[in-house]
Amino acid sequence: MKKITVNLGKRSYQIIIGYKIINLLSGYLKKLNLTESSVVITNARIKKIIGIKLINVLKSANISYRFKTVPDSEKSKSQAIAFKLIDRISYFTKLKTPFIIALGGGVVGDLAGFIASVYKRGIPYIQIPTTLLAQVDSSIGGKVGIDLAYGKNLVGSFYQPRLVLSDIALLNTLPKKQVISGLAEVIKYGLIKDKVLFEYIEKNYQRISGLERPSLEYIINKCALIKADIVTQDEKETKGVRTILNFGHTIAHAIEAAGNFKAYNHGQAVGLGMLAAAEISLDLGLLSSKETISRIKDLLFSVGLPVKLKGLSIERIIKALAFDKKFIRGKNRFVLLKNIGQAVIREDIPVLVIRRALKKIIC
Amino acid sequence: MKKITVNLGKRSYQIIIGYKIINLLSGYLKKLNLTESSVVITNARIKKIIGIKLINVLKSANISYRFKTVPDSEKSKSQAIAFKLIDRISYFTKLKTPFIIALGGGVVGDLAGFIASVYKRGIPYIQIPTTLLAQVDSSIGGKVGIDLAYGKNLVGSFYQPRLVLSDIALLNTLPKKQVISGLAEVIKYGLIKDKVLFEYIEKNYQRISGLERPSLEYIINKCALIKADIVTQDEKETKGVRTILNFGHTIAHAIEAAGNFKAYNHGQAVGLGMLAAAEISLDLGLLSSKETISRIKDLLFSVGLPVKLKGLSIERIIKALAFDKKFIRGKNRFVLLKNIGQAVIREDIPVLVIRRALKKIIC
Numbered sequence: 001m002k003k004i005t006v007n008l009g010k011r012s013y014q015i016i017i018g019y020k021i022i023n024l025l026s027g028y029l030k031k032l033n034l035t036e037s038s039v040v041i042t043n044a045r046i047k048k049i050i051g052i053k054l055i056n057v058l059k060s061a062n063i064s065y066r067f068k069t070v071p072d073s074e075k076s077k078s079q080a081i082a083f084k085l086i087d088r089i090s091y092f093t094k095l096k097t098p099f100i101i102a103l104g105g106g107v108v109g110d111l112a113g114f115i116a117s118v119y120k121r122g123i124p125y126i127q128i129p130t131t132l133l134a135q136v137d138s139s140i141g142g143k144v145g146i147d148l149a150y151g152k153n154l155v156g157s158f159y160q161p162r163l164v165l166s167d168i169a170l171l172n173t174l175p176k177k178q179v180i181s182g183l184a185e186v187i188k189y190g191l192i193k194d195k196v197l198f199e200y201i202e203k204n205y206q207r208i209s210g211l212e213r214p215s216l217e218y219i220i221n222k223c224a225l226i227k228a229d230i231v232t233q234d235e236k237e238t239k240g241v242r243t244i245l246n247f248g249h250t251i252a253h254a255i256e257a258a259g260n261f262k263a264y265n266h267g268q269a270v271g272l273g274m275l276a277a278a279e280i281s282l283d284l285g286l287l288s289s290k291e292t293i294s295r296i297k298d299l300l301f302s303v304g305l306p307v308k309l310k311g312l313s314i315e316r317i318i319k320a321l322a323f324d325k326k327f328i329r330g331k332n333r334f335v336l337l338k339n340i341g342q343a344v345i346r347e348d349i350p351v352l353v354i355r356r357a358l359k360k361i362i363c
Numbered sequence: 364m365k366k367i368t369v370n371l372g373k374r375s376y377q378i379i380i381g382y383k384i385i386n387l388l389s390g391y392l393k394k395l396n397l398t399e400s401s402v403v404i405t406n407a408r409i410k411k412i413i414g415i416k417l418i419n420v421l422k423s424a425n426i427s428y429r430f431k432t433v434p435d436s437e438k439s440k441s442q443a444i445a446f447k448l449i450d451r452i453s454y455f456t457k458l459k460t461p462f463i464i465a466l467g468g469g470v471v472g473d474l475a476g477f478i479a480s481v482y483k484r485g486i487p488y489i490q491i492p493t494t495l496l497a498q499v500d501s502s503i504g505g506k507v508g509i510d511l512a513y514g515k516n517l518v519g520s521f522y523q524p525r526l527v528l529s530d531i532a533l534l535n536t537l538p539k540k541q542v543i544s545g546l547a548e549v550i551k552y553g554l555i556k557d558k559v560l561f562e563y564i565e566k567n568y569q570r571i572s573g574l575e576r577p578s579l580e581y582i583i584n585k586c587a588l589i590k591a592d593i594v595t596q597d598e599k600e601t602k603g604v605r606t607i608l609n610f611g612h613t614i615a616h617a618i619e620a621a622g623n624f625k626a627y628n629h630g631q632a633v634g635l636g637m638l639a640a641a642e643i644s645l646d647l648g649l650l651s652s653k654e655t656i657s658r659i660k661d662l663l664f665s666v667g668l669p670v671k672l673k674g675l676s677i678e679r680i681i682k683a684l685a686f687d688k689k690f691i692r693g694k695n696r697f698v699l700l701k702n703i704g705q706a707v708i709r710e711d712i713p714v715l716v717i718r719r720a721l722k723k724i725i726c
Contacts, residue, residue: 079446083518090513118481118518121508122599145484150453155446155481157520236485 002221006140006228008160008235015140015164015224019213022053022128022167026061032162034099034124037064039089041112042103043072046130049173054103054128066092070111072104074261077111077146079155085111086119099124102161105131105178106138106266110153113144117159126163131174132182132216133267135166136189136223141231141242151320152253158236166224168216179209180304181267184248187299188274189223192247193230195341197222198299205302244343247335248274251358254320258312271305272361279357280349281336292340309362314355321354365584369503369591371523371598378503378527378587382576385416385491385530389424395525397462397487400427402452404475405466406435409493412536417466417491428464429455433474435467437624440474440509442518448474449482462487465524468494468541469501469629473516476507480522489526494537495545496630498529499552499586504594504605514683515616521599529587531579542572543667544630547611550662551637552586555610556593558704560585561662568665607706610698611637614721617683621675634668635724642720643712644699655703672725677718684717 001018016024029035038058042051047069058065068085070076089098102112102125109127116125129139145156171179183201186208190198200218201208207215227245234241252273255264264272278296281287297307321332332354333347364381379387392398401421405414410432421428431448433439452461465475465488472490479488492502508519534542546564549571553561563581564571570578590608597604615636618627627635641659644650660670684695695717696710 079442083442086518087511087513090511090517118508118520120517121506121519121521143484145481148450148453150450154453154483155449156484157481158484 002217004221004224004228006160007232011160011235013160013162013164015166015228017135017166017217017220017224018168019217020167020169021165022050023057025054025057025128025165028163028165029061029063029126032124032126034126034162035061035063037093037096037098038066038101039093039098040065040067040101040103041085041108041115042067042069043076043108044069045072046104046108050103050130050170054101070108072107074107074147074152074256074266076107077152079146079148082111082115082146085115089115089119097123099126099162101126101128102139103128103130105129105134109134109139110144110156111146113142113159113161114146114156117144117157122159124162126165127161128165128167130170131178132171132220133178133185134182135168135171135220136182137185137227139164139166140224140227142235151257160235166220168213168220171211171216176304177265179211181265183208183303184267184270184274184300184305186219186223187296187303188245188247188270189226191274191296191337191340192244192335192343193226193341194222195339198340201303202295202299205299209303240345243333243345244335247337247343248277250321250332250334251276251317251354254317255309255312257320258316263311264306268306271300271307272309275300275307275361276354276357277334278337279360280334280353281338283353283356284336284346284349286336286338286344286346292337295340307361309358314358314362317358318351318354365580367584367587367591369523370595374523374598376523376525376527378529378591380498380529380580380584380587381531382580383530383532384528385413386420388417388420388491388528391526391528392424392426392489395487395489397489397525398424398426400456400459400461401429401464402456402461403428403430403464403466404448404471404478405430405432406439406471407432408435409467409471413466413493413533417464433471435470437470437510437515437619439470440515442509442511445474445478445509448478452478452482460486462489462525464489464491465502466491466493468492468497472497472502473507473519474509476505476522476524477509477519480507480520485522487525489528490524491528491530493533494541495534495583496541496548498531498534498583499545500548500590502527502529503587503590505598514620523598529583531576531583534574534579539667540628542574544628546571546666547630547633547637547663547668549582549586550659550666551608551610551633552589554637554659554700554703555607555698555706556589556704557585558702561703564666565658565662568662572666603708606696606708607698610700610706611640613684613695613697614639614680614717617680618672618675620683621679626674627669631669634663634670635672638663638670638724639717639720640697641700642723643697643716644701646716646719647699647709647712649699649701649707649709655700658703670724672721675725677721677725680721681714681717
């Protein structure tokens with residue numbers, strides 16, 4: 001079992017990573033003084049798999065609980081669902097201020113965290129991430145939010161959880177597609193910050209895809225350490241440090257939006273977005289060799305991620321880009337690569353260059 | 364002109380109080396680096412009065428602007444209106460991240476601040492309060508939020524403005540009822556923190572009600588200083604300092620909710636709530652003399668606030684109390700008086716005592 005601390009003064013919290021560790025939850029909740037009533041936000045699939053175990057833990061800690069399930073889809077990050085849940089919570093917790101347990105992947109975490117951030121001007125929440133993507137990335141750092149018609153996460157805030165409990169055993173029940181989706185973020189950490197991690201995945205991708213426990217533990221711990229370090233330095237993404245976590249994401253969000261969140265899932269879009277960002281880096285002379293692009297492409301392909309964009313026009317993606325939060329104040333801002341393990345930020349990338357990069361990855 | 368600083372580290376900001384000072388805005392915006400595009404959230408009445416002046420200031424500063432008006436009613440603090448505005452903002456500001464100008468009373472300030480707090484995980488906003496209530500209280504301190512069916516401000520956060528610009532000249536156009544409503548909060552500051560202020564109002568209530576400039580300046584500055592000091596000590600109401608600002612408000616919120624936000628406006632409800640809290644204080648032996656209650660009642664009556672509750676049953680108010688945020692974790696918590704100018708916090712006030720106090724103020 002590994003413990004990582006996200007150091008944010010009064011908002012500090014621990015990330016616990018281990019195998020079959022759900023039963024440790026009651027001890028942590030007690031330490032955090034979260035002892036009265038809880039609302040578990042999850043989806044039906046996860047509830048079926050781990051619901052009873054979690055209920056037993058909460059019962060043993062004498063914590064009352066209510067489960068609220070939402071569809072297992074990005075569409076759950078909506079104003080309608082968020083406020084329906086808030087209405088239910090305000091109704092059934094009446095006199096008590098509950099804490100929220102986000103039991104699920106990125107969608108559940110972002111939604112539940114958003115609800116916690118605004119209900120009664122903020123109530124505590126904890127993350128129990130059940131997907132690889134959530135364990136290595138979205139459960140850590142307090143980015144919470146819901147989507148609008150004009151783009152993902154347009155409504156939200158920075159609101160830290162009180163605890164992240166990552167049980168690796170939960171990944172065994174994960175659909176293959178979601179494991180692959182999470183691997184895109186793992187590869188991202190390697191590309192922006194850690195060449196050793198990137199090379200570890202190159203050598204061990206079969207073990208990882210096969211969900212072998214030691215390699216899973218290795219990569220999840222590595223990624224969580226990187227994320228915790230970055231969040232500690234730049235909690236609210238105001239210092240340009242946290243920005244590098246968006247590597248591949250600017251174009252990924254546009255790909256997701258252009259495909260109505262159906263054509264590509266988040267991980268697939270991130271893979272393609274990273275490839276496009278690498279092409280931009282090469283085009284601008286930041287990356288010195290084409291070979292690096294081949295290495296990235298090969299690794300994405302090996303883990304089962306798409307390396308060609310199909311069924312979407314460049315124009316639709318460019319249009320969706322214009323609504324991205326990361327296109328601040330009219331200027332665009334991209335995270336690019338100088339090397340594997342070394343990211344840089346560049347502003348004002350000409351649309352022409354973006355188009356050229358998209359052309360390279362389109363079928 | 365007076366300047367007060369709310370000291371909150373990186374979130375510090377100034378409160379500027381003066382007569383006909385709207386034209387100073389461009390200089391402050393420049394200092395704050397708010398120089399691109401703005402969205403002005405206001406209501407039709409205020410827009411008519413001050414809209415052109417504000418537009419001229421924004422034009423002279425080369426800041427683009429869009430006005431969005433909302434109905435002048437508590438009902439504007441709704442999920443539907445908040446998200447309609449967010450949708451419009453995300454549509455018409457497209458590539459640019461705007462800042463928001465909250466131009467209005469408490470409703471506009473709370474709503475606009477809430478929108479600023481969640482749009483793109485937080486954009487800057489400034490307050491130009493146009494009512495006495497907003498100038499002395501709600502525009503300062505970053506409490507933003509919207510209402511739910513089950514109670515006021517159930518969704519929101521603590522999100523500080525970048526500037527508060529209180530132009531006393533704006534109060535000249537205020538309906539009499541709203542001036543009176545604001546005076547309830549002014550009296551509150553005297554009761555909880557400043558006997559001198561309370562006695563000043565006792566002596567000068569006619570000058571204040573007549574909107575004479577020196578007495579208005581005196582009370583607004585006094586109140587803003589008290590509020591700024593309290594917010595500086597306890598930004599997020601976690602240390603029990605800010606709590607005293609809720610004097611009268613626990614019961615006031617219940618009165619407003621029980622009357623469907625129609626029977627009594629906020630100031631009227633606060634007046635009655637303070638009276639009820641004073642009765643509880645007397646009942647519990649905190650206040651030593653009945654005479655203090657008479658003084659409070661006389662002053663409320665003098666400024667035109669109700670001193671008797673009509674048309675609502677005690678049971679409805681008790682029921683509405685149960686949904687108030689201030690009834691934390693099943694315990695209730697009341698701000699009570701030991702003296703004029705001296706507030707104390709007490710928990711677990713028996714419902715019996717609350718009922719007895721309500722009986723004293725009911726017709």
